[in-house]
Amino acid sequence: MQVGAATDPGLVRPKNEDYLRYEVPDDPLLVRARGNLFLVADGVGGMGGGAVASAEAVHAVLQEYYLNPRGDAGRHLRHAIQHANLHVYNMRVGHPDFSGMQTTLTALAIRQDSYWLGHVGDSKAFLLRDGTLRPLTRDHTVVEEMRRLGLLDQQRVRQHPHRHLLTRTIGGESMVAVDLRRGHVQPGDCFILATDGIFEHLEPEDVRVQFENSPPDRxxxxxxxxxxxxxxxxxxxxxxxRLAS
Structure with missing residues (x-):
């Protein structure tokens, strides 16, 4: 398995409120039971609250997911994300400085021949397999709901001034619905997680070309x-x- 990641605040925002982590356990028993976990989050909120929300959510999922190595991995991933949601929500309502803080969260667990993807918000996940880039997530945004209802086409979605208005976040409410997807992995599969800022400037095809022709870090x-x-x-x-071929 090859893993690579990069993050940057960009040229406009004063602070990087994105957060990423991945866990590849040393304990072979834990690897067999829970596998490896990869996460990205994109925080929002003033007074540095977005950075706090994204980091706290990721760490809460990591801690909860590996806490109990028994039971179904997908069900436990959903529970860990809901646990993180309540954790961020309680921080938000308990600290006036963080009253607006929330975050997206996309988490990928790979165990043996299966993967589970948990998702809230508008960060994105893709599977690159046999040269084809397949989206694994759906944005939880107002404009995406309008597109699904036939009120906007894809071009207008990308240009809409409210395209970043989220309908579902980590920390927005005390409970959150988590999109959970399961699939089987194949040798050579490449999973890509990215925050929405990337797709303000790049097309999915741009991302596909890079990961098709270079190792994940590059x-x-x-x-x-x-x-x-x-x-x-x-x-x-x-x-x-990227999984071994």
Whole structure:
């Protein structure tokens, strides 16, 4: 397995409120029971609250997911994300400085021949398999709901002034619905997690080309650098995981 990641605040935002982590346990028993976990989060909120929200959510998921190595991995991933949601929510309502803080969260667990993807918000996950880039997530935004209802086409979605208005976040409410997806992995599969800032400047095809032709560390760095070169209006984060062929 090859893992590579890159993150940058971009050229406009004063602080990077994105956060990424991955865990590859040393304990072989834990690897068999829970596998490896990869996460990206994109925080929002004033007074530095976005950075706090994204980091706290990621750490809460990591801690809760590996706490009990028994039971179904997908169910436990959903529980860990809901636990993180309540943790961030309680911080938000308990600290006036953090009253607006929330975050997206996309978490990928890979165990043996299966993967589970838990998702809240508008960060994105893709599977690159046999040269084809397949989206694994759906944005939880107002404009995406309008698109699904046939009120907007894809071009207008990308240009809409409220395209970043989220309908679902970590920390927004005390309970959150988590999109959970399960699939089987194949040799050579490459998973890509990215925050929405990347796709303000790059097309999915741009990302596909980089990960198709470069190892994950170089591909992630190139995507972030190119998004920065094209304007860097938002924080920029990419994480790639390529399985052995």
């Amino acid at each position: 591909a992630a760095a190139t995507c972030v650098a190119e998004a920065t070169r094209r304007g860097g209006y938002d924080n920029l984060t990419v994480l790639g995981v």
